[in-house]
Amino acid sequence: MAIQSSTIVDALDANLNEMFQDGLTSWDEEYSKVFNLETSDKQSEKDSYESGFQSMPQKSEGQAANFDTILQGISETYMHLTYAQGYEITEEAIEDNLRTQDTFSKLPQALNRSAIETVEVTAFNIFNNGFSTAGFDGVSLFNSAHPDLDGGTQSNTPSVQADLSVTSLTAGLTTIEKYTDERGLKRPTKAVMLLVPVDLWNVADELLGSEFKPYTANNEVNAIQKKDLQYMQGHYLTDTDAWFLLPEKDMHKLKFFWRVRLGALKRGTDFDTTNLKGLK
Template sequence: MPITTGHFGKALWPGINAWWGKAYNEYPEEWSKIFDKATSRRAFEEDVQVSSFGLAPVKREGAPVAYDTEEQGFVTRYTHLVYALGFIITREMVEDDLYDIVGERRAKALAFSMRQTKETVAANVLNRAFNSSFVYGDGQPLLSASHPNVAGGTFSNRLAVDSDLSEAALEQACIDIAKFTDDRGLKIAAMPEKLIIPVDLMFEVDRILKSEYRPGTNNNDINALNLQGRFKDVVVNHYLTDTDAWFIKTNVPNGLKCFQRRPVDFSMDNDFDSDNAKYKATERYSFGCTDPRGVFGSPGA
């Protein structure tokens, strides 16, 4: 629907002191603190798992060497979607607008909408992390206690008991991450890298991580999380919707990823018959996760 002089009658007359509702501050970009970014030149990208070798058995004297094998595992596909938004202004509105409230300011608002869209799409990877309706290459949601291994068995990237953010929960998460193995059960040096929380937990996280002694107790024990510096980077994400869910990005490669197929592009044109001006913005990208070991979390208690 075009923006006409009827939508902004006040813009046609002098005497307006301020137009409010658009000049809000914006949070700095947050998705790039969570996802590893790559570019793409295809309609989609696929990450394919390759199984590893197991432990070497004892070779008896004169006996042949045992030979292992490897195989293709689970496939994760990133399909790049186009996100687009635009607006239409009548020529009369452009001519009669005394404050440029519709033209230049709407272009800035369009850019704001595109940035907010990208943040929301990115955060939804975590917002849906426990939802069985959104599964990945192994047929499981992002955070699951039943991720299958190609060689058999399963592994978990969530707490055995759902817990709110606390000293004990973070310590257990660090222990669970340190016990990560590859597809054949070999130990890997997985470590926490970033703690990702909603705004609702931004005060609690400081009490847990920055106290010299154990928070919330009468004991004089040291705060081991603080002493060991387990979480050097805490990311507060304003687009997470669950007030008590929290997440950990690990150092495991090929975890949370973003593929940029086409950066945001702004364009405009005029309709010959109506003389309406059309403005639009488009961007194409995808967000997801390849190796579930790249992230750990809890939905809260």
């Protein structure tokens, strides 16, 4: 729908002192701190994986060595999506507007803000939907029964969801360092980031920043500090009490693909209506 004179009534008022524009500023970029960013020039991208070998068995004298094989994993295909939005201003709105520069000059910035927000929300919806949407292995991203290729299962979430606390965070840090690979070998995984919604920033700060163990008068050392864990507020996380522990990016493999990055604003005048258009 085009922006018309009736849309900007106040801008036609000669007594108007200033026109404020909402939606111009945004938080610093967050998704790139969590996701592995990749570019693509294909219609789609595909990932797959394979196992390593099982632990080496003992060999008796004179007996043949055991010959193991690798196991083929499940593949995942990423289909690229297109997002676009623009604005349109009628010629009359431009002509009638007494403060054209103030009214319309910030629209490109507002449109860019819309694009930035869309990127962040799209990325963090991986977390927001991670307890309900099935992934490539048939279960949700955060699940207590991820199938291993050797027939077992592994969990990356508590069997009973727990609020962020000394106890739950300690348990999470411990569990991550007990992870094994598809053949049962120890996987050297260490949490480096605690990702929390803005509702939990104070709890995260108390847990990681206190010299002594939080919420106790026993003068115990804060052992969590020894883990060199950093926390990050995710402004686009929607669950107010969900929290996440992440290892280094090359360990968790969460990906965000760019087919075409956000570019400059496209502008033009519609031949039929003489309306001014801007497109991102």
